Amino acid sequence: MTDEQSRAPYLERWLAYLAEGVVPFSTPGHKQGRGAPPEFAAAFGAGALELDIPHDGGTYDTHLPTDPLDEAERLAAALWGAHDAVFLVNGSTTGNLAALLTLSRPGQPIVVTRAMHKSLLAGLILSGARPVYVVPEVDEETGFLLDVAPEAVERALQAHPDATAVAIVSPTYTGVTSDLRRIAALCRAYGVPLFVDEAWGPHLPFHPALPPAAIPSGADLAVTSLHKLVGALTQGALLLVSGDRIDPARVRAAVAMVQTTSPAAFLYASLDATRRRLALEGESLLARTLELAARARSALGAVPGLRVVGPELVARRPGAGFDPTRLVVDVQGIGLTGLEAKRRLRRDFHVAAEMADLLSVVCLLTVGDTPETIDALVRAFAALADEACRRGERANGDPLVRLLRATGPIVAGAPQVLTPRDAFFAPTESVPLDRAVGRVAAEPITPYPPGIPVVAPGEAIRPEVVEFLRAGIAAGMRFNGASDPTLRTIRVVSA
Ligand SMILES: Cc1ncc(COP(=O)(O)O)c(C=O)c1O
Known part of the structure; x- marks a missing residue:
């Protein structure tokens, strides 16, 4: 590893603030712990609160010649093999929102995995894009979600030549990665950028026994949660930009729209220190x-x-x-x-x-x-x-397995009537589950397991979906995203 990777410019500047003995008249208002609830300060540690300082006006201020964030992000980009890296302080969630704001256009198709995290769905609602869903393979025996087949991506790109991008999740929550090299090659052939939600793969580039990571496989944009698996503090993540099909300035503008204006310097310092440790060890x-x-x-x-x-x-x-x-x-x-x-x-x-x-x-x-x-x-x-x-x-395992196996076919056939954005902003009403057939969903319903939205906003609700949801409730499935988690009622677009 190069010498420069053994530096941690942000971490150093953050520690220097303490040595400087600054008297802060800036946020955060707890003023290095003095205004914090005493029992919290005692639990968290006085030293820790002294270092809860802001980025602007703290680690970086106008009298300083450089912003240490620029250097820290440059080092992270170099380590991940990307052209640019943006430090995120609200997890991969922020990266998914920014990615979709960068890669999609209102009303235009974008190829998206149906097994998307809810933040990708939120990105669809913010951007107004028209999702063309690809459904991952499902393991016959267990019902586990597998990879997104390159053939499925190609079919979607053939059917939608005006698609603006492809967005997939790899690895899945249960550790399955897709054939990113082939998917990236397809995206290149069809002239669209590939975005990979690699929230669960921050460690992949650092050991040859692990599956290949997104950026070295040819992805143009990837988000990865350093807080999830490699030692950064909760919420620390990276958005990585590669190649020349994406303008890093647009990515940064999108992040600036959805990320806090008060990033905690300790989160940036944690990302910088984690990058250095991964580089060295x-x-x-x-x-x-x-x-x-x-x-x-x-x-x-x-x-x-x-x-x-x-x-x-x-x-x-x-x-x-x-x-x-x-x-x-x-x-x-x-x-x-x-x-x-x-x-x-x-x-x-x-x-x-x-x-x-x-x-x-x-x-x-x-x-x-x-x-x-x-x-x-x-x-x-x-x-x-x-x-x-x-x-x-x-x-009784059998009905559970059967229920899990049903998920793939159920989500595969969902007819898209409105974009998620149009459904989200439409006038809505709550109807009993039984009376929802034929109506257009206004909210996502995502059962755990396996985490695929069985209903996404904008889709017509079919009888088999209602049956599946009923069986799921009886089997103890939990539902995410529904305004009535018992699913006695669901929100649909008003008739
Ligand atoms: C696939 C996927 N993408 C994105 C996220 C969001 O990541 P974060 O919690 O870092 O915001 C998650 C969270 O679990 C996830 O599972």
């Missing part, structure tokens, strides 16, 4: 994480009734990949739903998993794990399995 840190993940996989796989999902999920999908640091533990064999297993892991064993669906529990292994944390995880799962088996608990 990324490969060895990830080698250790991968080793711990392998150990956890084999220990959990040896617990009767548990199955740890692995790369076999994508074995028949050429070009797709799997991130082995994502521990997806199928708990059907111990007679619990994933949701119940997650709840008990926390309540009875004080182990907090990342998420759960009907069949599995997802745990993230990161550069912060140690042999001790892995042992705690394995012990908790083993005790949970033992307890559940002794009680003879039986979740």
Whole structure:
């Protein structure tokens, strides 16, 4: 790694503020902790609050010759192999909004994965673009979401030659990556930029055993959450611009529209320090994480009734990949739903998993794990399995699997009547679920699992969707985005 990557210009300037003994008459109003609630200051640490300073007027001020943010972002761009990098302080959410404001035009088609995070949907509403959804492959056996097939992207581009861009999510929440090289090549052939929501892949460029990352695979724009997996503070993320099909100035203008005007300097400092650590030690840190993940996989796989999902999920999908640091533990064999297993892991064993669906529990292994944390995880799962088996608990897996398998076909056929923006701004009314058939949805309904919006604003609601939602409620699915989470009623565009 080059010498310049061993510098952390933002971190240094942030620390220099403290040494300078500044008397602040600026935000934040707690004035280095003196005005903060004392019990909070005591819990957080006085030293930490002294360093909660602003960027403008703090780490950067007009009397200083340079803005350390410029240098820190340049170093991040160089490390990720991009032309430009923008530090984000409200997670990849901000990057997704800015990406869609950059890449779409009101009323014009944009090819978007249907398995989008809700911030991509918010970007569609802000921009007014007309989404052409591509639906990822779904694993036959488990119902897990897989990759977005390059063939599906090509079909969408052929059918919509006026599409302004392609936007996909890779890796998925459960660690599956798409064949980004082929998708990027297709985008080049059709003359459209590729945006990858790589929120779950900030570590990918730093170890050869991990699937290829978005920018080196040819993406033009990518967002990645450094806070999720590689040691940055919560909310720290990066928006990366590559190639010459996207104007970095437009990307920056879009970020400036949706990001706070009061970024916490400590978030920028954390991104800068994380970039330096990844540059200097990324490969060895990830080698250790991968080793711990392998150990956890084999220990959990040896617990009767548990199955740890692995790369076999994508074995028949050429070009797709799997991130082995994502521990997806199928708990059907111990007679619990994933949701119940997650709840008990926390309540009875004080182990907090990342998420759960009907069949599995997802745990993230990161550069912060140690042999001790892995042992705690394995012990908790083993005790949970033992307890559940002794009680003879039986979740009826078959209907759950059938329900999960139904998701792909259900979302694939949804007729788009209005753009998400037109549906969002239209006059709306709440109707009982039974009476929603044929109406145009005004809100997204996203069941967990597997996180694909079964209903997106602007789509006509079909009878099979209503049936699916009813079965989902009965099976204990939870719904995100609906104004009535019980789904007794849903919001539709007024007739
Ligand atoms: C695929 C995907 N994209 C974007 C985001 C948003 O990331 P953040 O929480 O960093 O804003 C998430 C969050 O979980 C996500 O799963």
